[in-house]
Each structure stands twice: as structure tokens, then as C-alpha cells.
Amino acid sequence: MQSRVSAVNTVITISIHLHIKLFTGLYQLFTVFYGILEMNIIVCRTVNQQ
Structure with missing residues (x-):
């Protein structure tokens, strides 16, 4: 019985x-995707303003 409890x-x-x-x-995966998404939005806004 003891070995079964240990195995469980x-x-x-x-x-x-x-x-x-x-x-x-x-x-970590979602953090990387969020960083890429946030960077993409910032770059698009900057390019759009120029």
C-alpha cells in the first residue's frame, strides 16, 4: 500500500x-505576441501621422 501512495x-x-x-x-508566448501587437500599432500610427 505504501508504494502505491508513493507512486500516486x-x-x-x-x-x-x-x-x-x-x-x-x-x-511568455502571449507576452511576446502582445509586445509585437503593441509595437505594430505604434509604428502604424507613427507612419500614418507622417
Whole structure:
């Protein structure tokens, strides 16, 4: 019984770790896209004003 509990705890820990890595990667991806979008809007407005 003890080995089953240990195995389940290991699986839960690995699952949580993978979710943290996934959410961190998604956050970085959306941050990059937001930066590109914001830069594109600023450049378009500047070019449009000239």
C-alpha cells in the first residue's frame, strides 16, 4: 500500500510541474505576441501621422 501512495504522489507532483511549465510557456508566448501587437500599432500610427 505504501508504494502505491508513493507512486500516486510522484505522478501528481510531475503533473503539477508540467502544468506550471505549460502555463509559464503560454504566458511568455502571449507576452511576446502582445509586445509585437503593441509595437505594430505604434509604428502604424507613427507612419500614418507622417
